[in-house]
Amino acid sequence: MQKKNSATIYDVAHRVGVSLATVSRVVNGNSNVRDSTKRKVLDAIEELGYHPNAVARGLASKKTTTIGVVMPDITDVYYSELARGIDDVANMYHYDVLLTNTDEDPVRETMAVNNLASKQVDGIIFMGNELDHEVVNTISGVNAPVVLAGSVDSEKKLPSVNIDYVEAIKEAMEAVIKNGHDRVAIVTGPVEHAINGMHRLVGYKKALEEAQIEFDDSLLFSTHQDYAAGLQVAEKILATGATAALTYDDEVAVGIMNYLRDHGKKIPEDFEIITSNDTKFTIITRPQVTSIGQPKYDIGAVAMRMLTKLMNNETIELTQVKLPHTLERRGTTLN
Structure with missing residues (x-):
């Protein structure tokens, strides 16, 4: 009896009394094998604990799965x-x-x-x-x-x-503008990255334009994608006189919110926040964070x-x- 952890295709072929090609056809799901033979090969594979070598199969089929x-x-x-x-x-x-x-x-x-x-x-x-x-x-x-x-x-x-990142940010902006905010900070990653400069920022500007609010680049912030970055940028946001913020990352949003609350701001009465990824961070906080929902x-x-x-x-x-x-x-x- 072969050890299960060392069984090879040769062992399977020898056990059943068939060619290596027949075992290979069974392993690869080829239908050109008689049912009785296929059953014997599968039984031998199970008994011996044979595991087809994915690399070897890949060389034969030109696929590695x-x-x-x-x-x-x-x-x-x-x-x-x-x-x-x-x-x-x-x-x-x-x-x-x-x-x-x-x-x-x-x-x-x-x-x-x-x-x-x-x-x-x-x-x-x-x-x-x-x-x-x-x-x-x-x-x-x-x-x-x-x-x-x-x-x-x-x-x-x-x-x-x-x-659609442009439309998603635009809708989020429209929501806070509708609540009476005309100084809304936007927090993204590097603006030279297409997803920020050509999508998120475009959606932000479109909402401002439709609301006839002039774009103010002092409300644009770029941060790292973590909680500490949110804490650090929050003070700068407050200094601009902003009363709401859109963020590209949930941890950043929670950092901003916690900083503001620690400094006496009521959320959402004094300051509104919308984030973008809708991960678990948005629901384990108090208050829970409004977010763009992504599938x-x-x-x-x-x-x-x-x-x-x-x-x-x-x-x-x-x-x-x-x-x-x-x-x-x-x-x-x-x-």
Whole structure:
């Protein structure tokens, strides 16, 4: 009896008395095998504890049944919810997932894409707030399809799944303007990143224009994507005379809110806050934070489904997918 942890395809073939090709056909789901033989091979596989070598199968089929996922921060709740959607659909289609963390560093992003390509992954899903020029060049040289999830490509060359960030910010701005605020701060990441400068800021300005409120660049703030950054920027926001703020990150929003409350401001009576990602941070605080609602799991799931089609060379009519968003009104806005 062979040890279960060392069984090979040769052991299975010997046990049943068939060729290696027959075992391979059974393992790969080829229907050109008699049912009686197939049953014997499957029984032997179970008895011996044989696990097909994915690398070897990949060399034969030119597929590794593995996809790569490039994440800017695996600890960020927003990206982890996207990753859950990716993983569930990948599992449904029998793909393994390799996760890579880049800290949103273009050099590490380029290395991550190259490393995944060297592992001959069948496809890549890229997440992040910005597509650096070098990263785009690297992606274009990869011999595998790439789909963006929650990332924007200003040139729309790569397939992507997002929400309409312009419209989402515009609706959030309209909500606070309707509540009587004409000095509304907007807190984003670096404005040179397309998702901020060409989407979030555009939506903000559109709402101001329609309300006939002049844009004031002193109300534009750029921060890191964490709680401490919210605490640090809050004092600067107060100094502008702003009475409301839109933020691009939930931890930043909570930092702003806590700073304001610690300094005697009532939320939402004195100051209103709307954030963008609607993660668990928006509901574990008191008051709970009003947020743009994003279908995060669905963004990941749809991106993975799109990738499966591209990996199978299927035709995709719509490569720039925008999923619906909502405005989840909670305790940091008056209504």
